[in-house]
Amino acid sequence: MIEISIKGHPKRVSKAKVKKATLFFADKIMYPRLHETLIVDVIFSRKNLEADEWANCIAYPEDSQRPKVFDINVDPGLSEKKTLIIIAHEMNHVRQLAKAQLYEYERKKLCRWKDDFIDIDKVWYWFLPWEIESYGIEHGLHHLFEMSIANDPKKREVAAKIFARK
Numbered sequence: 774m775i776e777i778s779i780k781g782h783p784k785r786v787s788k789a790k791v792k793k794a795t796l797f798f799a800d801k802i803m804y805p806r807l808h809e810t811l812i813v814d815v816i817f818s819r820k821n822l823e824a825d826e827w828a829n830c831i832a833y834p835e836d837s838q839r840p841k842v843f844d845i846n847v848d849p850g851l852s853e854k855k856t857l858i859i860i861a862h863e864m865n866h867v868r869q870l871a872k873a874q875l876y877e878y879e880r881k882k883l884c885r886w887k888d889d890f891i892d893i894d895k896v897w898y899w900f901l902p903w904e905i906e907s908y909g910i911e912h913g914l915h916h917l918f919e920m921s922i923a924n925d926p927k928k929r930e931v932a933a934k935i936f937a938r939k
């Protein structure tokens with residue numbers, strides 16, 4: 774099982790729910806063989822965020838081709854829904870980095886995405902392929918998580934069967 778620690782103090786969501794959601798996202802997008810090797814800290818603090826960021830994901834060591842240790846930094850003031858959606862988004866970046874689909878060169882200006890090299894100064898943020906993938910999956914993962922804890926057992930049953938692993 775992936776090792777997840779929740780640090781800091783989110784203002785509008787319980788740490789228990791954050792942990793449950795983070796585990797759920799890991800299980801839905803990564804095979805156990807991958808996620809059971811990972812250590813993820815979800816840190817509610819603006820300390821390691823840029824002024825225009827609500828969240829980010831940092832792999833350690835930063836130059837590792839297949840990192841196993843990650844910090845997900847999250848603004849502690851976000852709504853519960855926004856917090857969970859943003860963690861789904863960042864967990865997808867964890868998958869991309871852990872599977873070496875995405876590798877950020879130290880200068881951070883050049884990234885390898887699968888077999889392509891992308892100069893991040895030349896591609897608009899919203900059109901970066903790893904962002905398109907993370908924005909594309911975040912709402913579905915959040916919706917699936919809410920289904921998995923719904924009162925309606927039919928919703929829970931459907932949620933248990935759906936995976937987005939690859």
Ligand SMILES: [Zn+2]
Pocket residue numbers: 862866903904907
């Ligand atoms: Zn992103």
